[in-house]
Amino acid sequence: MTGNVNEEDLHAFVDGSLTDARRLEVEAWLAAHPADAERVQEWVGQNQALHAAFDSVLNEPLPIHLVRAARRQASHTPYKAIAAALAVVASGLIGYGFGMVSAQQVVNSPMASTQPFVRDAAIAHAVFSPEVRHPVEVEAAHAEHLVSWLSKRVGTELKAPDFAVLGFELLGGRLLTGESGPVAQFMYQDAIGRRVTLYVRRAVAENQETSFRHVTENGVEVFYWIDRDFGYALSGQIAPGDIRKLAGVAYSQLVEVTGGS
């Protein structure tokens, strides 16, 4: 007996808003009612089509006028607003757009400004880590496929570090578009739902190795380093000490895979 399943249940099933018990009942209903099952399948397909069509907008560089418009609210005083606008200009973001490097940004970094890819990493973290239903494009259940797919797209062999020792498990990953081409994002989650993302892209310029650097981008802690041809950025809204540990684990594993240094 599955009880009555109505139209609203079918939609709620598609949108993941049923309780586990009710979901099982609806699944049983669908197994016995192929016409409903077919409709539900098509609705799921619609949602997927919407994501396929529009998720890329999330990763577009933000138009500078929108960044300015959003930033204007940071203060009531025109001076600060002007300063904020100038800061956006000064950090070379025209046409690129994301002026969110915060004042406390650079720890032990001699660089005048944060690397764009670090900003991208923090943005990508802020955008995707709150996603409940579509945090990743490819789930960790297909880890092998995920890594080979992302490797192919990014153009070199990647590896998703294993953070199990620190309690974080791989959720999956997605492919993004950075300013210099494709970028892989791996997402991890721990038992209490904290998420961190590792952003990997090929280095653009000549080989610039760096030690760990730490910045805080708009509340997101980012540890990043460049190793041979890759830039890595590990982002999370967790304690800097915790993310430093994760970065250490990632670094040691990734250096192994790229042949040591």
Added chain:
Amino acid sequence: MRTRPDLIEHLPRLRRYARALTGDVIRADDLVQDTLERALVKLDLWQPGTDLRAWLFTLMHNLFLNQIRSHRPPDSALDDALDIPVSGGQMEALGARDIHAALARLPDQQREVMLLVGLEQFSYDEAAQVLGVPVGTVMSRLSRARERMRQMLAGEPVVQLKVVK
């Protein structure tokens, strides 16, 4: 003085929604800009601790509504009753992947619900709050939107219809 929230982190999602809603890059970003400007003016009315994202989407919805009203005859398009069921025969076949075209053909109110729920992952309650309608209305619009999309997308992509004249 309380800390004012940063709107920047909401920009990517506002842009995604606006893009899908309007189907046009420029119009979408104009809508986002208007939303930000409205938000600046009204930010003191936002209750800290409540969902800033939902609040921003509410502002955007209201602005979108104003746009529709100012560009269309007052008695059209805003009424759910005008959502006339389309029979299969009247429906031009859309390519199976032509989600853009299908979205554009949905009535505005159905498109909003479809996107808030299916793309932006708002709960039904949140979508109702954003749109200022009862949850039951959200459900009925969602149901009609999905059925209508189904009809449109089910059309075999056999003939690419050419518009003559």
